Amino acid sequence: MRSVRAVGLAMLVLACAEPADARVAFFPQLREQVLVDFAYYSGLALALLVVVLMGAIVGMRLVLVLRRFQEARFLEVWRPKLAKYVVGMPVALPKLKRHERTLMFGLWSQMHESVRGSGREHLNALAREVGLDALAWKYVRSANPRKQLIGLIALGNLREGKAWFLLAEWLESGSPTHSIAAMRGLMLVDPRRAMPLVVPHIARRSDWSPVRVASILKEAGTDVIFRVMAKSALQAPAPEAIRLVKYLAATNAFEAVPIVRQLLATSRDPGVVSACLPMLREPQDLDFIRARCGHPVWFVRVQAAIALGRVGEPGDERHLESLLADSNWWVRYRAAQALASLPFLGTGLLSELKDTHSDAYARDILSQVLAESPLA
Amino acid sequence: MTIHDIIAIFQFFFLFYFLGLNSIYLALNVVSIWNILGYLQRQELDRLPPMYLGMEPPISVLAPAYNEEATIVTSISSLLQLKYNDYEIVVIVDGATDRTLEIMIAHFQLEPFPEAYRVRLETKPVLAIYHSVRHPNLRVVHKENGGKADALNAGINCARYPLYCAVDADSILQRESLERVVQPFLEDPTTVAAGGCIRVANGCHVEDGFMIKAGLARKPLAVLQTIEYLRAFLFGRLGWSPLNAMLIISGAFGLFNKEKVIEAGGYRTDTVGEDMELVVRLHRINRQQKKPYKIVFVPDPICWTEVPENLKTLRSQRIRWQRGLGESLKLNKGLLFHKNSGLVGWVAFPYMLVFELLGPMLEVAGYVFMIVCFFLGLLNAQAMLIFLFLSVGLGTLLSLTALLLEEISYRIYTRFSDLGRLLLAVVFENFGYRQLLATWRAFDLIRWALGGKSKWGEMKRSATWRKDAPVAPGAGR
Numbered sequence: 001m002r003s004v005r006a007v008g009l010a011m012l013v014l015a016c017a018e019p020a021d022a023r024v025a026f027f028p029q030l031r032e033q034v035l036v037d038f039a040y041y042s043g044l045a046l047a048l049l050v051v052v053l054m055g056a057i058v059g060m061r062l063v064l065v066l067r068r069f070q071e072a073r074f075l076e077v078w079r080p081k082l083a084k085y086v087v088g089m090p091v092a093l094p095k096l097k098r099h100e101r102t103l104m105f106g107l108w109s110q111m112h113e114s115v116r117g118s119g120r121e122h123l124n125a126l127a128r129e130v131g132l133d134a135l136a137w138k139y140v141r142s143a144n145p146r147k148q149l150i151g152l153i154a155l156g157n158l159r160e161g162k163a164w165f166l167l168a169e170w171l172e173s174g175s176p177t178h179s180i181a182a183m184r185g186l187m188l189v190d191p192r193r194a195m196p197l198v199v200p201h202i203a204r205r206s207d208w209s210p211v212r213v214a215s216i217l218k219e220a221g222t223d224v225i226f227r228v229m230a231k232s233a234l235q236a237p238a239p240e241a242i243r244l245v246k247y248l249a250a251t252n253a254f255e256a257v258p259i260v261r262q263l264l265a266t267s268r269d270p271g272v273v274s275a276c277l278p279m280l281r282e283p284q285d286l287d288f289i290r291a292r293c294g295h296p297v298w299f300v301r302v303q304a305a306i307a308l309g310r311v312g313e314p315g316d317e318r319h320l321e322s323l324l325a326d327s328n329w330w331v332r333y334r335a336a337q338a339l340a341s342l343p344f345l346g347t348g349l350l351s352e353l354k355d356t357h358s359d360a361y362a363r364d365i366l367s368q369v370l371a372e373s374p375l376a
Numbered sequence: 377m378t379i380h381d382i383i384a385i386f387q388f389f390f391l392f393y394f395l396g397l398n399s400i401y402l403a404l405n406v407v408s409i410w411n412i413l414g415y416l417q418r419q420e421l422d423r424l425p426p427m428y429l430g431m432e433p434p435i436s437v438l439a440p441a442y443n444e445e446a447t448i449v450t451s452i453s454s455l456l457q458l459k460y461n462d463y464e465i466v467v468i469v470d471g472a473t474d475r476t477l478e479i480m481i482a483h484f485q486l487e488p489f490p491e492a493y494r495v496r497l498e499t500k501p502v503l504a505i506y507h508s509v510r511h512p513n514l515r516v517v518h519k520e521n522g523g524k525a526d527a528l529n530a531g532i533n534c535a536r537y538p539l540y541c542a543v544d545a546d547s548i549l550q551r552e553s554l555e556r557v558v559q560p561f562l563e564d565p566t567t568v569a570a571g572g573c574i575r576v577a578n579g580c581h582v583e584d585g586f587m588i589k590a591g592l593a594r595k596p597l598a599v600l601q602t603i604e605y606l607r608a609f610l611f612g613r614l615g616w617s618p619l620n621a622m623l624i625i626s627g628a629f630g631l632f633n634k635e636k637v638i639e640a641g642g643y644r645t646d647t648v649g650e651d652m653e654l655v656v657r658l659h660r661i662n663r664q665q666k667k668p669y670k671i672v673f674v675p676d677p678i679c680w681t682e683v684p685e686n687l688k689t690l691r692s693q694r695i696r697w698q699r700g701l702g703e704s705l706k707l708n709k710g711l712l713f714h715k716n717s718g719l720v721g722w723v724a725f726p727y728m729l730v731f732e733l734l735g736p737m738l739e740v741a742g743y744v745f746m747i748v749c750f751f752l753g754l755l756n757a758q759a760m761l762i763f764l765f766l767s768v769g770l771g772t773l774l775s776l777t778a779l780l781l782e783e784i785s786y787r788i789y790t791r792f793s794d795l796g797r798l799l800l801a802v803v804f805e806n807f808g809y810r811q812l813l814a815t816w817r818a819f820d821l822i823r824w825a826l827g828g829k830s831k832w833g834e835m836k837r838s839a840t841w842r843k844d845a846p847v848a849p850g851a852g853r
Contacts, residue, residue, distance in 0.1 A: 046769030367490035
């Protein structure tokens with residue numbers, strides 16, 4: 001901005017000098033007066049634009065104040081009515097005004113997230129009574145992206161089968177926000193039917209927020225999701241398989257473990273192996289885990305150390321002890337933590353190990369982990 | 377070639393400079409508006425309840441501290457209240473000469489901790505590491521004084537998590553700051569850094585480290601800076617970010633991929649603009665190596681910081697920023713017009729060089745020239761006023777755009793009187809304030825060119841708007 005002013009002043013100085021023999025020509029053919037006129041009319045136009053913009057800002061603020069007042073009035077009237085409707089009490093519903101529609105979507109969606117079972121059915125009945133269902137369709141088909149999103153979220157909450165194909169269409173949208181909303185909608189309408197549709201997107205779309213996806217999957221339930229996701233992971237290329245397995249781990253879909261074992265039997269990709277190791281919690285997996293303690297890639301060794309801490313048996317401490325001298329800090333740290341978590345090793349034995357270990361890095365990391373231990 | 381020819385050449389130069397600068401501002405405006413509307417739209421999904429399932433990457437919050445005895449307890453207490461699933465706080469006491477460390481030891485029940493400290497970045501010696509018995513996710517690194525960059529490097533060495541968040545010890549964060557700033561890393565694994573929007577804390581009601589209510593500062597100097605911050609963040613960074621050409625992330629709040637920063641060499645300790653220099657370097661290295669990466673801006677107001685309320689401190693700060701800008705660009709000049717540098721090297725870097733670094737020189741040269749012409753009787757007063765009117769109008773328009781973006785999005789200043797004062801500031805900043813800043817920056821540019829050394833200086837903090845819990849008498853003795 002300072003440069004703008006600088007230029008303005010410099011142009012002035014260079015363009016408007018007097019007397020006549022010191023005048024500046026812009027182009028050889030243009031005269032100084034053209035420049036001054038240009039500046040004058042530009043300044044007027046700018047002044048007008050400034051006034052308009054100031055007016056727009058003040059106007060927007062006034063509109064905001066009005067909207068907040070309307071929202072407060074709306075909530076005062078509708079919140080108690082919705083609360084009664086949810087529990088099945090008879091309620092007289094006023095006609096929804098035009099400016100209340102988006103507010104109603106917001107309140108209704110919010111309440112949807114906090115009720116279950118018959119409460120949801122009552123909310124959906126209310127939506128039909130005030131015309132929210134038809135409005136949701138209209139919003140999805142509008143050109144306004146925000147309305148489209150509100151409509152998609154609402155169609156999901158309504159759980160109507162007839163919205164299936166519209167939601168499936170939006171699943172293909174390039175917008176991550178809209179496509180995730182469509183995914184959520186499909187999973188709410190019919191999760192089992194939705195899984196084969198959404199899993200390829202879950203695997204491929206790196207622009208989807210993993211937290212949002214994982215929370216949608218968790219809501220659907222692991223019994224619904226695990227089979228399709230795990231089978232897809234078996235056939236997917238490594239980057240997609242890793243993503244799918246991580247979702248299975250995040251949603252605690254341990255029913256998928258047998259299929260994960262199949263994946264481990266066929267895949268040598270370090271990313272896939274390290275993604276699968278957190279799923280292994282059975283003694284039958286110990287041989288596999290032990291063998292991974294010597295893996296050339298550090299993050300596989302990290303997961304192997306953690307897994308041994310989880311399911312290790314007496315005798316497995318020697319694998320972890322060897323990792324205490326690993327070249328990678330994280331491997332050493334997780335190995336030390338795993339040792340500290342083994343139920344058959346007490347802090348006394350660990351302290352002894354710390355005092356007698358030949359490797360200085362091992363002694364350092366054991367000191368740290370022992371200090372972190374709640375029993376220290 | 378006659379004097380008239382020379383003057384004509386200068387005219388062409390200024391005209392193209394004028395057109396180039398305003399074209400970029402216009403483009404940034406358009407991109408900013410589009411970006412913020414898209415961002416606000418995505419927040420519709422935030423109506424759905426947030427669920428944090430352990431898929432969020434854990435974060436190490438690094439807070440360098442030097443002589444912060446007055447505010448360190450409330451600052452760290454507020455960091456401990458951040459809403460995030462898994463994070464740790466590493467405070468780096470950088471050779472403080474006051475009672476910062478003693479007060480922390482007493483208040484947070486710190487005990488010496490046998491940390492297996494890894495030296496991945498060279499720093500001044502670490503004297504001791506403490507952990508808090510009361511707060512298991514708080515550690516304190518006590519080291520020899522080496523400056524903020526050195527302290528951050530020590531913090532990176534100590535950090536356990538894949539992402540680290542560099543904050544100023546006196547920054548006030550919103551409770552959901554980490555949740556907001558981590559989103560780009562969740563959405564795109566090539567993200568290496570994300571910056572947050574910094575707002576002016578003066579005039580806000582802060583208690584025990586928490587923002588209770590936002591408000592506009594009373595002092596005119598702070599109000600003028602509020603407009604500047606709105607311009608810089610809502611207009612500047614919001615415009616560059618979608619182009620992956622944002623050259624700065626504020627040192628007050630930024631989230632980084634730790635391994636990428638270590639690969640790049642960490643923070644340089646030989647510059648006063650270590651925050652900007654790191655970001656420019658990340659651009660340079662990733663562009664030169666043709667690695668996919670993103671450096672992103674998150675427009676939510678998630679960090680609040682005190683701005684100077686006196687001219688002396690303001691001057692010191694702006695000179696440091698100018699110097700930091702120059703050093704950052706000079707140290708990474710390989711990015712300029714590099715064949716792989718894309719918009720960063722071909723638009724953003726030249727923009728910073730020509731319009732931000734050298735711009736103050738041009739402005740001051742214009743004023744000097746005008747004064748000389750006036751005394752030589754060469755100045756047409758009427759034309760001068762017209763051009764002044766034009767340049768003030770343009771400056772006002774650009775600041776108004778930033779205010780418009782604020783009104784579209786967050787509307788932090790809810791009172792009408794605050795809005796009125798901001799609208800006045802938008803106009804009056806063109807009469808004296810901008811010229812003063814330009815003069816300071818221009819003179820420092822000359823000093824730097826002549827080999828003058830850069831230094832941090834001290835910021836005199838009033839913090840009169842904070843109501844902090846008093847430090848217990850005798851604490852730390």
